[in-house]
Amino acid sequence: MKSETKSLFWKLFLTLGAWTLVLTVVQGICLYYLVARHTANKLKVQTDFISSQTEKLVAEMKNFPSSDELKALEKNIEKIETGIGLKIETMERDILKDLIPALKITSQKPYYISGRQIKCIYSIKNKGKYSANINNVKLYLSTAKIDSPEKIKEQLILNKDFYLRTNVNTEDLAPGEEIRHDLTIELTNPENIPGTIYYCVTFDAQTDPSIVKSVKNIDQEKITSKKFYYILGDIVTPG
Known part of the structure; x- marks a missing residue:
C-alpha cells in the first residue's frame, strides 16, 4: 500500500514538474513575442518617421538653387558689395572736400x-x-x-x-x-x-x-x- 502511494506521489510530482516546465517555456515564448512585437512596432515608427523626413528633405532639395543660380547670386552679391564700397568712397570724398x-x-x-x-x-x-x-x-x-x-x-x-x-x-x-x-x-x-x-x-x-x-x-x-x-x-x- 505504501509502495503504491509513493509511486503515485512521484508520478504526480513529475507531472506537475513537466507542466511547470511547459508553462515556463510558454511564458518565455509569449514574453519574447511581446518584446519582439513592441520592438518591431517601435522600429516601424522610427523607420516611418525617418522615411517621412527623408521625403520632406528630398522635396525641399528640389527647391534649392542650381549651381548656375548660385553663381549668379554670388555675382550679384559681389556687385552689391562693389556698389556699396564705391558709394562709401564717394561719401568719404565728399565729406573730405566739404571740410576744406x-x-x-x-x-x-x-x-x-x-x-x-x-x-x-x-x-x-x-x-x-x-x-x-x-x-x-x-x-x-x-x-x-x-x-x-x-x-x-x-x-x-x-x-x-x-x-x-x-x-x-x-x-x-x-x-x-x-x-x-x-x-x-x-x-x-x-x-x-x-x-x-x-x-x-x-x-x-x-x-x-x-x-x-x-x-x-x-x-x-x-x-x-x-x-x-x-x-x-x-x-x-x-x-
Missing part, C-alpha cells in the same frame, strides 16, 4: 589816399559748407614783380620802409557770409618808392575745429581743414 575751406576773394585795386598812404581793400565770402576762420593776415611789398608768395624779391621791410594798419575780422565766417578786410599802408619815404610797386596779401583759412572733430569713421590724417590764400597785384603811384 572754400572762399571767394574779391579785391579792389589798391589806391593812394594821401601822398604816403595806400588803401588795400578786399572781401572774402565763404562758399563752403562749414564755418571758417580767417587768420594770420600778412602783407608784403616789393619793387620787383611778385609771381608767388614763396618767391618775393626786393622786399620792402615792414616797420622800416612802411607801416601797416589792419582792420580785419578774425571771427568765424559762416557759410554764405562775406566780410571785408581793410589794410592801410603808410610809406616812410614815398619819394624813394618807384612809380609801380607790387603787393602780396596772404592769410590762412581753417574750418571750424569742432566740425572736424565731429567727423567719425574717417582717418584724421586724410582730413585737410586748412587752406592758404593769397592776393597778388600792383600799386601805381598817381601822376
Whole structure:
C-alpha cells in the first residue's frame, strides 16, 4: 500500500514538474513575442518617421538653387558689395572736400589816399559748407614783380620802409557770409618808392575745429581743414 502511494506521489510530482516546465517555456515564448512585437512596432515608427523626413528633405532639395543660380547670386552679391564700397568712397570724398575751406576773394585795386598812404581793400565770402576762420593776415611789398608768395624779391621791410594798419575780422565766417578786410599802408619815404610797386596779401583759412572733430569713421590724417590764400597785384603811384 505504501509502495503504491509513493509511486503515485512521484508520478504526480513529475507531472506537475513537466507542466511547470511547459508553462515556463510558454511564458518565455509569449514574453519574447511581446518584446519582439513592441520592438518591431517601435522600429516601424522610427523607420516611418525617418522615411517621412527623408521625403520632406528630398522635396525641399528640389527647391534649392542650381549651381548656375548660385553663381549668379554670388555675382550679384559681389556687385552689391562693389556698389556699396564705391558709394562709401564717394561719401568719404565728399565729406573730405566739404571740410576744406572754400572762399571767394574779391579785391579792389589798391589806391593812394594821401601822398604816403595806400588803401588795400578786399572781401572774402565763404562758399563752403562749414564755418571758417580767417587768420594770420600778412602783407608784403616789393619793387620787383611778385609771381608767388614763396618767391618775393626786393622786399620792402615792414616797420622800416612802411607801416601797416589792419582792420580785419578774425571771427568765424559762416557759410554764405562775406566780410571785408581793410589794410592801410603808410610809406616812410614815398619819394624813394618807384612809380609801380607790387603787393602780396596772404592769410590762412581753417574750418571750424569742432566740425572736424565731429567727423567719425574717417582717418584724421586724410582730413585737410586748412587752406592758404593769397592776393597778388600792383600799386601805381598817381601822376
